[in-house]
Amino acid sequence: xxxxxxxxxxxxxxxxxxxxxxxxxxxxxxxxxxxxxxxxxxxxxxxxxxxxxxxxxxxxxxxxxxxxxxxxxxxxxxxxxxxxxxxxxxxxxxxxxxxxxxxxxxxxxxxxxxxxxxxxxxxxxxxxxxxxxxxxxxxxxxxxxxxxxxxxxxxxxxxxxxxxxxxxxxxxxxxxxxxxxxxxxxxxxxxxxxxxxxxxxxxxxxxxxxxxxxxxxxxxxxxxxxxxxxxxxxxxxxxx
Amino acid sequence: xxxxxxxxxxxxxxxxxxxxxxxxxxxxxxxxxxxxxxxxxxxxxxxxxxxxxxxxxxxxxxxxxxxxxxxxxxxxxxxxxxxxxxxxxxxxxxxxxxxxxxxxxxxxxxxxxxxxxxxxxxxxxxxxxxxxxxxxxxxxxxxxxxxxxxxxxxxxxxxxxxxxxxxxxxxxxxxxxxxxxxxxxxxxxxxxxxxxxxxxxxxxxxxxxxxxxxxxxxxxxxxxxxxxxxxxxxxxxxxxxxxxxxxxxxxxxxxxxxxxxxxxxxxxxxxxxxxxxxxxxxxxxxxxxxxxxxxxxxxxxxxxxxxxxxxxxxxxxxxxxxxxxxxxxxxxxxxxxxxxxxxxxxxxxxxxxxxxxxxxxxxxxxxxxxxxxxxxxxxxxxxxxxxxxxxxxxxxxxxxxxxxxxxxxxxxxxxxxxxxxxxxxxxxxxxxxxxxxxxxxxxxxxxxxxxxxxxxxxxxxxxxxxxxxxxxx
Numbered sequence: 001x002x003x004x005x006x007x008x009x010x011x012x013x014x015x016x017x018x019x020x021x022x023x024x025x026x027x028x029x030x031x032x033x034x035x036x037x038x039x040x041x042x043x044x045x046x047x048x049x050x051x052x053x054x055x056x057x058x059x060x061x062x063x064x065x066x067x068x069x070x071x072x073x074x075x076x077x078x079x080x081x082x083x084x085x086x087x088x089x090x091x092x093x094x095x096x097x098x099x100x101x102x103x104x105x106x107x108x109x110x111x112x113x114x115x116x117x118x119x120x121x122x123x124x125x126x127x128x129x130x131x132x133x134x135x136x137x138x139x140x141x142x143x144x145x146x147x148x149x150x151x152x153x154x155x156x157x158x159x160x161x162x163x164x165x166x167x168x169x170x171x172x173x174x175x176x177x178x179x180x181x182x183x184x185x186x187x188x189x190x191x192x193x194x195x196x197x198x199x200x201x202x203x204x205x206x207x208x209x210x211x212x213x214x215x216x217x218x219x220x221x222x223x224x225x226x227x228x229x230x231x232x233x234x235x236x237x238x239x240x
Numbered sequence: 241x242x243x244x245x246x247x248x249x250x251x252x253x254x255x256x257x258x259x260x261x262x263x264x265x266x267x268x269x270x271x272x273x274x275x276x277x278x279x280x281x282x283x284x285x286x287x288x289x290x291x292x293x294x295x296x297x298x299x300x301x302x303x304x305x306x307x308x309x310x311x312x313x314x315x316x317x318x319x320x321x322x323x324x325x326x327x328x329x330x331x332x333x334x335x336x337x338x339x340x341x342x343x344x345x346x347x348x349x350x351x352x353x354x355x356x357x358x359x360x361x362x363x364x365x366x367x368x369x370x371x372x373x374x375x376x377x378x379x380x381x382x383x384x385x386x387x388x389x390x391x392x393x394x395x396x397x398x399x400x401x402x403x404x405x406x407x408x409x410x411x412x413x414x415x416x417x418x419x420x421x422x423x424x425x426x427x428x429x430x431x432x433x434x435x436x437x438x439x440x441x442x443x444x445x446x447x448x449x450x451x452x453x454x455x456x457x458x459x460x461x462x463x464x465x466x467x468x469x470x471x472x473x474x475x476x477x478x479x480x481x482x483x484x485x486x487x488x489x490x491x492x493x494x495x496x497x498x499x500x501x502x503x504x505x506x507x508x509x510x511x512x513x514x515x516x517x518x519x520x521x522x523x524x525x526x527x528x529x530x531x532x533x534x535x536x537x538x539x540x541x542x543x544x545x546x547x548x549x550x551x552x553x554x555x556x557x558x559x560x561x562x563x564x565x566x567x568x569x570x571x572x573x574x575x576x577x578x579x580x581x582x583x584x585x586x587x588x589x590x591x592x593x594x595x596x597x598x599x600x601x602x603x604x605x606x607x608x609x610x611x612x613x614x615x616x617x618x619x620x621x622x623x624x625x626x627x628x629x630x631x632x633x634x635x636x637x638x639x640x641x642x643x644x645x646x647x648x649x650x651x652x653x654x655x656x657x658x659x660x661x662x663x664x665x666x667x668x669x670x671x672x673x674x675x676x677x678x679x680x681x682x683x684x685x686x687x688x689x690x691x692x693x694x695x696x697x698x699x700x701x702x703x704x705x706x707x708x709x710x711x712x713x
Binding site: 079096 | 568571572574575578579581582583584585586587588589590691693694
C-alpha cells in the first residue's frame with residue numbers, strides 16, 4: 001500500500017495534568033474514510049483537536065503528507081491541505097452564507113474561487129438558494145452543510161469532520177452522510193470522521209477505530225466493527 | 241390583530257384595576273411623605289396637612305398608570321395603526337416625488353423671499369432633502385456636513401460644536417474597527433488619542449514640522465502603541481480584555497502625568513503650532529491666508545479650515561474601513577468577532593488579525609489626537625481620562641457595533657446633546673443615563689443593528705439580524 005496521508009503515532013495529549021489521549025495510533029490512507037467512534041469523553045474530539053494542534057500532542061508524532069505537524073500552531077496546520085468542520089459547526093452567524101464560504105477560501109492557494117463555489121453549491125444545492133441569507137438563520141442541517149462546504153472551499157486533501165450528525169434529524173443525517181460518501185467516491189477526498197452515531201459512521205467508513213478512555217480499544221474495517229458483539233452491545237443496541 | 245382587539249371593555253377594566261392598585265400604593269407611600277408637614281416657623285411646632293398636594297400626586301399616578309397599561313395592553317394595535325400611517329406616508333412620498341420636490345423648492349423660494357439673510361441655511365436644507373430623496377440618507381448627511389460651514393459661517397459656536405462632533409465621529413469609527421469589527425472590547429481607546437496628540441505636540445514643537453508631516457507620524461506612533469497593547473492581550477477576550485485595556489489607558493495617562501521632562505506633566509503642553517493652509521498660516525500678517533487670497537482677515541477662516549480637515553480625516557477613516565471590510569483582513573476581523581475557533585480552523589492567524597485591528601484602530605485614534613492637539617493648541621493629561629474612553633465606547637455600542645452610519649449618528653447625538661444640555665449641568669448625566677437605558681431596552685443591539693454584507697451574489701436580499709443569535713465570544 002502507499003504512504004499514509006495522515007499518520008498518528010503514540011500520541012498523548014493532556015488538559016493540564018489530565019491525560020485525554022494515552023498513546024493513540026491511527027493511520028489514514030489516501031482516499032479512505034476513517035471513522036473514530038466512542039462514548040462521550042472517550043477523547044474522540046480531543047484527538048481531532050490534537051491533529052489541529054490545539055492542544056498540541058505532548059508525546060508521539062503526527063505526520064501529514066510526509067511532514068511532521070506535531071508542533072505547528074493551529075493556523076499553519078490548517079493552511080496545509082487539511083480542512084476541518086468543527087464540532088458544533090461554528091459557522092459565522094452574522095455573515096451571509098456566501099461570506100462564510102469566502103472565509104473558507106481565505107487561505108486557499110491557487111484554485112479558482114468560482115469553480116470551488118460551484119462545486120460546493122452542486123454538492124449542497126440548498127446553500128446556493130440561501131447564499132445571501134445570514135448563517136445564523138439557517139436550520140441546523142443547513143448549517144452543517146455550510147460548515148462542510150466552508151471546509152471544502154480550501155480544496156483540502158484531508159477533510160476532518162467532527163460529529164456532523166450532532167443534533168440533526170435522522171433524515172438530515174442521512175443526507176449529510178450521503179454527501180460525505182459522494183465526496184469520497186467522486187473526488188477521492190480522504191475523510192477522517194469523528195462520530196457518536198456509530199451505526200451510520202461504521203456503515204459509511206472503510207475503516208474504523210473505537211476509542212475508550214483515551215485509548216484505541218478496537219480497530220478494523222467498518223463492516224467488521226459493525227458485527228463485533230462488544231461494539232454492538234456498547235454503541236449500537238438500543239438505538240441507531 | 242385579532243388578539244389585540246379582543247374586548248375593549250376587558251382591556252379597559254384591566255387598566256382601571258391596575259391604575260387603582262397603583263393609586264392605593266401611591267397613597268400608602270405618599271400619605272406620610274407629602275400629606276403631612278411639620279412647621280415651626282411661627283412659634284411652636286405644628287402639624288399641617290396638605291390634602292390637595294396628596295390628591296394631585298395620587299391623581300397623577302392613577303392617570304399615568306391607567307394610560308400606561310392602556311397603551312401596554314393595546315401595544316400591538318397601536319403599532320399596527322402607526323405602521324399603517326407610516327406606510328401611507330411613504331407610498332404618498334413615492335407617488336408624488338416630483339410634486340414633493342416642487343413643493344420643497346417653493347417653500348425654500350418663499351423663505352428666501354421673505355428672509356433673504358437666511359439663504360445659505362435654506363440652500364443646504366433644500367439641497368440635503370433633495371439629495372436625501374434621490375440618493376438616500378447617508379448621501380444627505382454627507383452633503384449636509386460638506387455645506388455646514390457655508391450655512392453657519394457666521395456662527396462660530398455651531399462650527400466649534402460641529403468640529404467636536406466630527407472628532408468623535410472619527411474616534412467612533414476608529415474604535416469601531418477594534419470593537420465593532422474585530423469584536424475586541426477596548427476600554428482604553430483614549431490612550432491612542434493621547435499618544436497621537438502628544439506625539440504631534442512634541443514633534444511639532446521640537447522640530448517645527450508642519451501639521452501634514454506630523455499627522456502621519458502621530459498615526460504611526462499610535463499604531464505602534466496599538467501593537468504594544470495588542471501583544472500582551474492576545475489570549476484575552478471579553479471581560480478580561482476590557483480590564484487590561486482599561487489599565488492600559490490609565491497607564492498611558494499616568495506616564496503622561498509623571499514624565500515631566502517630555503510631557504511637562506500635569507501642566508500640559510501649550511502653544512502647539514496651529515494648522516496652516518499647506519504652509520500659509522491663518523493670521524493677519526502680510527503672508528497670512530487672508531492676505532494671500534485677497535480676503536479680509538477673519539478668524540473663522542481657520543475654524544472652517546479645521547472643519548474640513550476633520551471632515552476629510554473622518555471620511556478617510558470611513559472609506560478605509562469600508563474598503564478593509566471587503567478585503568481578507570477585514571473579513572477575518574469580522575469572522576474573529578463571530579467565532580475565534582472557527583477562524584483558526586480555517587487557517588487564519590488570529591494573532592496577526594488582532595494586531596492589525598489594534599494597530600489600524602489606534603492609528604485613526606492617533607490622527608484624531610493630532611487634530612485635537614492642533615485645534616486646541618494646548619493639551620494636558622486631563623483631556624485623556626477614562627470617561628473619554630467610555631464616551632467613545634458608548635458611541636460605538638449605541639450606534640450599533642460595526643455600523644458606520646449608526647456610529648456617526650450616535651456620535652452626533654451624544655456630543656450635541658452634551659452641548660445642548662449644558663444648561664442643565666447636574667441633570668446632564670441623568671438624561672444621558674436615561675437615554676442609555678432607553679436604547680438598551682428598545683434597541684439592544686444599537687441604533688443600526690443590521691450588518692450590511694460585504695459581498696453579494698446576484699441579489700441583495702438579507703434577513704434582519706434580529707433573528708440571528710449572537711456569536712459566542
